[in-house]
Amino acid sequence: MIDYWSMLFVLVLATFIGLGVIRRVSRLLYTPLMSLTNAISAIAVVGSIVVAGADYPGTIRILGAVALFASMTNIVSGFLITDRMLKMFKKQ
Amino acid sequence: MTYAIAQLAAVLATALFIFSLHWMNDPKTARRGVVAGVTGMSIAVAATWIQPEIVHHGWIVLAIVAGFIVGVPLSRVPLTAVPQRTALSHAFGGFAAGVVGTAEYFLGAGENPAQLTAFRMSAIVAEVILGFLTFTGSLMAAGKLQEVKWIPQRPVTYPGQNVVNVGVLVIAVALGVLVVVHPTAAWSGQVFSAIVGLAVLFGVLLIIPIGGADMPTVISILNSYAGLSAVAMGFVLNNKLLVTAGALDGSSGLILSVIMCRAMNRSFTNVLFGAFGTVQKTAALGAQKVWKQETVEGAAQLLEQASHVVVVPGYGMAVAQAQHKVRELYDQLTKRGVTVQFAIHPVAGRMPGHMNVLLAEADIPYTALVEMEEINPEMQQCDVALVIGANDVVNPAARYAKGSPIYGMPIIDADKAKTVLAIKRSKNPGFAGIDNELYVQDNTWMLFGDAKAVIGELVKQLAGGGLH
Numbered sequence: 001m002i003d004y005w006s007m008l009f010v011l012v013l014a015t016f017i018g019l020g021v022i023r024r025v026s027r028l029l030y031t032p033l034m035s036l037t038n039a040i041s042a043i044a045v046v047g048s049i050v051v052a053g054a055d056y057p058g059t060i061r062i063l064g065a066v067a068l069f070a071s072m073t074n075i076v077s078g079f080l081i082t083d084r085m086l087k088m089f090k091k092q
Numbered sequence: 093m094t095y096a097i098a099q100l101a102a103v104l105a106t107a108l109f110i111f112s113l114h115w116m117n118d119p120k121t122a123r124r125g126v127v128a129g130v131t132g133m134s135i136a137v138a139a140t141w142i143q144p145e146i147v148h149h150g151w152i153v154l155a156i157v158a159g160f161i162v163g164v165p166l167s168r169v170p171l172t173a174v175p176q177r178t179a180l181s182h183a184f185g186g187f188a189a190g191v192v193g194t195a196e197y198f199l200g201a202g203e204n205p206a207q208l209t210a211f212r213m214s215a216i217v218a219e220v221i222l223g224f225l226t227f228t229g230s231l232m233a234a235g236k237l238q239e240v241k242w243i244p245q246r247p248v249t250y251p252g253q254n255v256v257n258v259g260v261l262v263i264a265v266a267l268g269v270l271v272v273v274h275p276t277a278a279w280s281g282q283v284f285s286a287i288v289g290l291a292v293l294f295g296v297l298l299i300i301p302i303g304g305a306d307m308p309t310v311i312s313i314l315n316s317y318a319g320l321s322a323v324a325m326g327f328v329l330n331n332k333l334l335v336t337a338g339a340l341d342g343s344s345g346l347i348l349s350v351i352m353c354r355a356m357n358r359s360f361t362n363v364l365f366g367a368f369g370t371v372q373k374t375a376a377l378g379a380q381k382v383w384k385q386e387t388v389e390g391a392a393q394l395l396e397q398a399s400h401v402v403v404v405p406g407y408g409m410a411v412a413q414a415q416h417k418v419r420e421l422y423d424q425l426t427k428r429g430v431t432v433q434f435a436i437h438p439v440a441g442r443m444p445g446h447m448n449v450l451l452a453e454a455d456i457p458y459t460a461l462v463e464m465e466e467i468n469p470e471m472q473q474c475d476v477a478l479v480i481g482a483n484d485v486v487n488p489a490a491r492y493a494k495g496s497p498i499y500g501m502p503i504i505d506a507d508k509a510k511t512v513l514a515i516k517r518s519k520n521p522g523f524a525g526i527d528n529e530l531y532v533q534d535n536t537w538m539l540f541g542d543a544k545a546v547i548g549e550l551v552k553q554l555a556g557g558g559l560h
Binding site for chain 1: 141329
C-alpha cells in the first residue's frame with residue numbers, strides 16, 4: 001500500500017520551496033531557467049528505467065524504453081544548452 | 093541495503109536540484125547550478141539502475157545512447173531557435189509521462205489488477221491526460237515557432253471553439269472517472285485508449301487559436317503542465333523525488349506564466365481562450381501626423397553628443413541578426429564615455445528571458461541589461477532612446493487607447509526620452525496592424541532600413557567617418 005498522504009505532503013512542501021526559490025531567480029536568466037527545470041523534471045527517467053528494465057512483458061518494456069529515450073533527450077539537451085547559454089553571461 | 097541506497101540517493105538528488113535552482117539567482121553562480129543538477133541526476137539514475145528489480149539492461153543502454161544522439165545536436169541550435177527547442181523538450185517530457193502512465197495501466201490490468209486502486213487509477217488518468225495534451229500542445233507550439241509550413245501561424249478560430257475544446261476535455265475526464273471506477277472491465281482498455289486519443293486531440297485544439305504574440309506565455313504554461321505530469325507520474329510510481337522535481341518544474345512554469353501574463357496585461361483564461369493576435373483594426377489617429385526622417389550622419393552625431401543612451405531592442409533586431417552590430421555600436425559609444433543601457437521588456441523575444449540571451453551571445457555585458465521597471469523612472473533623464481525592431485512594447489497607445497488590443501500593457505517609456513531614434517524596416521504600418529504614434533512624436537526621428545545595415549552605417553560613422 002502506497003502512503004499517498006506523505007506523497008501529498010511532499011507535493012505541497014516542494015511546491016512552496018519551488019515558488020520561493022524560483023521567485024529569487026535572476027530575471028536575466030529566465031530562458032536558461034526554463035531549460036534547466038526542464039532537464040531536472042526529466043528525472044522521470046528513473047520511472048522509465050524501472051518500466052524498461054524490470055521483468056515485465058515485452059510490450060510494456062518497449063513503452064518504458066521509448067519513454068526513457070524521451071527523458072534522456074531532455075536531460076542531455078537541457079543541461080548542455082543551459083550551460084551553453086550561461087557561459088555567455090559575462091560581466092565585462 | 094539497495095533500498096536504503098535508493099532512498100539516500102533520492103534525498104541527495106532533491107537537495108542538489110534545489111541548490112541548482114537556488115544558484116540561478118545570480119549569473120555569477122548560475123553555472124554551478126548546472127553542475128549540481130547533473131550530479132543530482134547522475135546519482136538518481138545510478139541508484140535506480142542498481143536496484144535488484146532491474147534485470148534487463150539492453151534496452152536501457154540503447155535508449156540512453158539514443159537520447160545522447162538526439163540530445164546533443166538539439167543543444168547546439170542557434171539561440172533564435174531556443175524557444176522551439178524548449179517547446180520540443182516540453183513535448184518530450186509530456187510524452188514520457190503519458191507513455192509511462194499507459195504502460196503502468198496495461199501492466200496493472202494484465203498482471204496485477206489489485207494494484208489499480210481508485211487513487212492510483214486517478215493518478216494514472218491525470219498523468220496520461222496531462223502528459224499527452226502537453227505532448228501535442230507543445231509540438232504544435234514548436235511547429236508554430238519553427239514556422240513549419242503546414243501548421244498555420246495565424247490563430248485559427250471558428251464559432252463555438254471554446255465549447256468544442258472544453259467539451260473534448262470534459263469527455264476525457266468523464267471517461268477517466270469511468271475507468272477509475274471500473275479499471276478491469278472487458279471494455280476498460282478501449283476506454284483508456286479513447287482517453288489517450290482525446291488528450292492528444294485536446295493538445296492540438298488548445299494551441300491552434302493562439303497567435304505568435306502569446307508564445308512566451310504559452311511556453312510557460314506548457315512548462316507548468318509538463319511539471320504537473322511529472323508530479324502525477326511520481327504519484328503513480330510512488331516516487332517522492334519525481335514529485336519534488338515535478339513540483340519545482342511546475343512552480344517555475346507557473347511563476348513565469350504569471351510574469352508573462354502581467355507583462356501583457358492579460359489573464360490566463362484570456363490567453364488560452366481569447367484568441368489574441370487576430371488582426372484587430374484600430375481607429376486611425378485623429379490628425380494624420382507624418383514621421384520625420386533622420387540621416388545616419390545626424391543620428392551618429394546625436395548619439396555621440398548624448399551622455400545616456402537607452403537601447404530598446406525588439407525581436408526584429410534578432411530577426412535581422414543585428415545583435416553583433418549593436419555590440420559594436422555599444423563599444424563605440426562606451427569608448428566615448430556615453431552610458432549605454434538596454435531596456436528589456438519581459439515579453440521581448442519569443443520566450444521568457446529570450447532577449448537577454450540574444451544580447452549576451454553578442455558579448456554585451458549583462459550589467460548593461462536593465463528591466464523595464466528599473467529603466468522607466470530614468471527615461472526622462474535619457475538623452476537618446478534608440479528603438480531597434482521593437483514596436484508594441486514602446487507604443488504609448490497602451491497607456492490610454494481603450495479599444496486597442498495592447499491597452500493596459502506595461503510599456504518601456506521610450507517616448508519620455510529627450511530624443512527618440514527609431515530604426516524601422518519599412519514605412520508601412522507594423523505587422524500587427526497597430527499604428528505606433530511614437531514614430532510621429534515631435535522628438536522622434538526615424539531611420540528607415542534593415543536594422544543590421546543601419547547600425548553598421550552608424551558604427552562606421554562613429555568609427556571615424558568624418559565627424560569631430
